[in-house]
Amino acid sequence: MRKAQRTRRTRRLLWRWWSNPLRRHDDVVEAWIVLAVWTVIALGGTLVGTLTAQATDQSLARLRAERHAVRAVLVESTARAVPVAAGVASDGRVRAKVRWTASDGSTRTGRAPVDSGQKAGARAVVWTDSKGQPTTQPPTATEAASQAGLVGAGAALAFGGVTFAAGRVALWRLDRRRYDQWGSEWALVGPQWRRRTT
Numbered sequence: 001m002r003k004a005q006r007t008r009r010t011r012r013l014l015w016r017w018w019s020n021p022l023r024r025h026d027d028v029v030e031a032w033i034v035l036a037v038w039t040v041i042a043l044g045g046t047l048v049g050t051l052t053a054q055a056t057d058q059s060l061a062r063l064r065a066e067r068h069a070v071r072a073v074l075v076e077s078t079a080r081a082v083p084v085a086a087g088v089a090s091d092g093r094v095r096a097k098v099r100w101t102a103s104d105g106s107t108r109t110g111r112a113p114v115d116s117g118q119k120a121g122a123r124a125v126v127w128t129d130s131k132g133q134p135t136t137q138p139p140t141a142t143e144a145a146s147q148a149g150l151v152g153a154g155a156a157l158a159f160g161g162v163t164f165a166a167g168r169v170a171l172w173r174l175d176r177r178r179y180d181q182w183g184s185e186w187a188l189v190g191p192q193w194r195r196r197t198t
Helices: 002-013 025-066 141-197
Strands: 068-074 093-101 107-115 123-128
Touching: 025 141, 068 107, 093 123, 107 123
Parallel strands: none
Antiparallel strands: 068 093, 068 123, 093 107
């Protein structure tokens, strides 16, 4: 019994592909459009998501390679420093003036995110970029992997949405063509029916 139901369901889903007297050319075109759209969504979305996730992961890995932690000394107390994210709940870090020794041996000063509640002269770890300027800590490998996954999933969904919309436009145009054909055919047949009914 279940096999018969599955066969009927399959035939119902694939009726546009079977040869029958009611099948029109537009039905076959519609079936090909639907098949093409879902194939492009499945394969293209997977490819776009994977490539985007890999590119994001590589970009974040490059960021981790370019940024370095250095030991610094606070030049000012962090009790009076401005919060890193003013008006937003932060992790207790503030921007404060610090002094550190760059990789070339020169002494530099700048404002960097540090823990709050420290006095001038305290030691802190700050992050610098490839130019030796203070910056934020790069994401860890785990954080980068989750960010890359989210960006890749977003790209796959966006690609799928654009492809689905393009398919819907193609089907809408096909429907418009059918309506125009039905209208022109009814213009030929309709007057004959009216004569018979009057």
